[in-house]
Amino acid sequence: MFFRILGSLEVDRDGVPVHVGGIRQQRLLAILLLSPRQVVPVDRLVDLLWDRPPRSARQQLHNAVGALRRALGPTAITWNDVGYRIEIDESDVDAFRFQTALAEAREAAKVGRLAAAIDLLGGAVVLWRGDVLPGLGGDVIGNVAAQLHEQRLVAVEELAGWRLRLGESATIVGELRQWVGEYPLREALRSALMLALHRSGRQIEALAVYEDARRSLADELGLDPGPLLRETHAAILADDASSDIPAPVLSVEVDAAQRARSYLPRDASDFAGRSVEMRDLLDQAKSGRTTAVAISVIAGMGGVGKTALAIHLAHGLIDDYPDGQYFIDLHGFTRGMDPATPEQVLDTLLRDSGVPPEMVPASLERRSALWRSRLAGKRVLLVLDNAVDAAHVRPLLPGTAGPLVLVTSRRKLTALEGASPVPLDVLPAVDAIALFTAVVGPGRVAGQEAALAEVVDLCGRLPLAIRIAAARLRDRAGWRIADLVERLSDHTRRARLLAVDDRSVLAVLEMSCRYLTAEQSRLFRLLGLHPGTDFDLHAVAALAGLAAPAVDAHMERLLDDNLVKQDTAGRFYLHDLVRDCARHQLDRLEPAEAIREAEARLLDYYLWAAHTWSADLRNPIFEGAPLVRPPAELPAAPSEESRMDRLRLEYRNLLAAARAAIDRGSNAHAWQFACVLHPVFKIHNFGSGAVEVLEGAAAAAVGETARQAACAHALAAVFRERGDPAAAGVRARAG
Known part of the structure; x- marks a missing residue:
């Protein structure tokens, strides 16, 4: 089945026209065709189909979908819990074939294959049969029609320029006269016509085209001809038959205010420490200004302050990246939310960068390519927060030097090519104390230095835990730090105290287990039973009742996910709060008999x-x-x-x-x-x-x-x- 929207809406199956019903069905089909294989939510479809939706809008929409299915086939349009989508490829729609041919033609022209470029672009232009989707109305269809129409005119201008370069002057005069008659204010078309006439030995006619343009612009707009027409006119007067016109390049331009958009969250006023990591990140940023994209991966356990560090650094670098600062939460480890897909993220980034919604491509590959094009030659800072893995961020990366990308993840993104790792551990004691003091104020810690050192140790020097504990103390005027120490010393009370409103250290750490297999999750839980300070693979194998090679693979995964730590090759340990998390999961998920058996195996070992x-x-x-x-x-x-x-x-x-x-x-x-x-x-x-x-x-x-x-x-x-x-x-x- 093939769909045509570059003109009136037409559908044919194996060359046989398919009738798709009245205006509402046609408008619905057109909207779905603009986003092949993309779900369009029901609410959006209702808004697009009716200016004032009736009470029966959803039922009427359902009826319209049924009518389309009868015309196109029962599986042509599918439904999920959100909305409808049409199950076709972009190549089944003439507008997307046009855009693909346009891109391929430009690539061919870049490498000097001008004849091939002309063939490709000529084939793209002839796909047009008239105005896009006439009579269907609606803002979305109207906007898409306007954008496609502009692409068509630019393609015609490029095609004329390339044909002139190959000496096809006389053969295109007639076509260009027709285009200029239809679009008299398109200076690139007039310039091409003037050159075609001049190179065909018709100088007087060429100058007459310029004079006609001058009068039209003055009478209709009160303007003089632009630089392109003036340069072409001067070249003809100088009898420079070799003059050429610049080939226009399709792009979505935005003004300076849009280019300088900043989407960074607010910086933390009580940020403390991380001087070593800040220095490393600044050095990495400098390396990407001329040679390649600078990509820094800030990786560490949940609650260690990765996002805070990335945002703090980004605010300090705003002046160095004047073309925009973007922040996207990828929700890789966000409780209650699925990770954002690269398609969703690119849709947001492209819109934030000024691309109209109707011009955002449907496929991941084309969105990624357009995003790279938008960033080419720009000084842009991009923060990709909370990534799942390397595959999660690859489609979002710029392709040329200039931008700075800061990625945060609970995992070590070893597979991310060209990235510089910045591992983030818990705070040094002096920085942990400084953070606690910044939250509660110096007056609440005066004279309690020993208790203060103890309380940050009981928080594992984890920034999230320190912030929550300090906030507890700040909001309880009758407490001293010793009261906080007492409550944090008991592991059960510690988990409750380090949870407030939507922030919970235990919940944050448990999300780190999100992508573990069942066997890896079980192993992590059992590690909470180990009574010592560190352990090797043989001890873990005994604890889990597994062979050492299997344990080795699982421990590497836990290490990559920052659920276990390693300072010495072959030996592992758990952060105190991660141990609390493992034990909490163990008590909740593991049968009592299985726990006793694991304890016995470890003691036997x-x-x-x-x-x-x-x-x-x-x-x-x-x-x-x-x-x-x-x-x-x-x-x-x-x-x-x-x-x-x-x-x-x-x-x-x-x-x-x-x-x-x-x-x-x-x-x-x-x-x-x-x-x-x-x-x-x-x-x-x-x-x-x-x-x-x-x-x-x-x-x-x-x-x-x-x-x-x-x-x-x-x-x-x-x-x-x-x-x-x-x-x-x-x-x-x-x-």
Whole structure:
């Protein structure tokens, strides 16, 4: 099926005309044809079809769609919850074929293929049969008709210029006379006619065309001929037959005020810190002024201040980018909203840049191309906030040097070509304190320096958490910072306190899991169970009950999504508030039995690890293997030296696992940790809580004679080592 709108509306199927009904059906079809495969909302269709919609407008619209389906086929027009769309390609509409041929002709002309360009453009021009969609009325159709009509005239002018360059002077005189007679005020057409006559040896006629233009302009508009006509007239008087006319280029021009539009959100008055990142971003901006597009990706965990940094920098650079400053929230991680599609974003950007709505192309490729064209040679600043991934932003990027693009995302956009990463971590302590102070005011923190340092640490030095906590204090005149510390110290109360109105640290962090697979989400939740400060792949594999290679792939994804952190190769850790988020999801989504099994697997792993790595140490308390399931795999430690290195590296985790066994009432693990770790504790002079672990294990073993005796023996040995035989005797008798 082929649709013609470059003239009266016509439809044919395999060369056979298709009748599409009355004016309303024709107008509806025309509106849908202007946006092939794009959903047009019902409310917009109603507004476009009626100046004053009747109560039955929706039913009448439904009837009109039904009539079109009967004419075009039952699947030609589809419906979703928003509106209707016509299921055709742009190539099925003559107007889009015209625009495609126009673009291809210009590309051919750029590379010197003038004959091919003339063929293409000539084929495009003959698609026209008259005025666009006459008799259908309406502002949208009228605006589109005017824009297409202007494109047609510019195409005719370009075609005339190219034909003149190839020496077709005499053959186009007749056509140009006809065009000039129809559009006497188009100076480019008159100029082409003058040159065609001059090069055909008809100088007097050429000068007469100029004189006629001069009189017409003076009589009708009170104006003199413009530069193009004057230059052509002068060339003919000088008998310069080689003179040429400039080929007009179709573009949507806007005035200076439009070019300088700024869509930046307001800057934060209490912005603090980020001097290092600001310096890096400024250096990257300078690099894009002459060589390539400057693209900076600010990536970091939710709530770390990516958007605030991008906006703060953008406001500081307004003078450097006078052609406009654009801000688009891509909603990649916005609660309750789907990510904005590149098509939607480009529609907004093109309109904001001054392109009339009816001139925004339908397809993503053409919108992207027009956007690149709009930015070519411009000093524009573009902030693309909250991106999902590299594919989300690629169609939105400029194609030439000059613009600066700032992208923010919770993910590391490694696949974004030519981008410079700016990883954003939590604030340094001094900047975190400065931000808190800026929100509450210096008077509320005076004399409370220690509590202030503690409260920003309890907020994980995460800017969003600091702002919310500081706002809580600011709005409660009776609180001191110590009251805030007390509330933040309890993890459950901390989640509630760091949520106010539409801002919640926990909700923000949970959105970071939006694109994880089910297995990745489960793994992230289980990481909330780990009691230590950091962990390696083998510990995670034991926790999840998976093989290490599978865990490796999942951990790389969590690392890319800034849900886990890594300072040392092979070792990972969670930010405190992210740990709260993981644990909250775990309690909400994971069955209690599955949680207990994961805890048991992790304790089994660390118990076997302690036993294996301490095999070279004398243990007078415990002999033999632990009475738990061995893990599938332990890190390689083939020598005594490597095993001792492992013990030193994992000591804090082993200690934390032992404490967790006591706290969670896993008595079988508790007493075995106390005994297996005894020689390791001895290396550390029984410090760092070792005695508390041994005493807790002894309490957990009450009622189990052999286990209680082993723990008592271990404690007695500790006090003997400390030179306290009396206490050692008490512990020994307790066993």
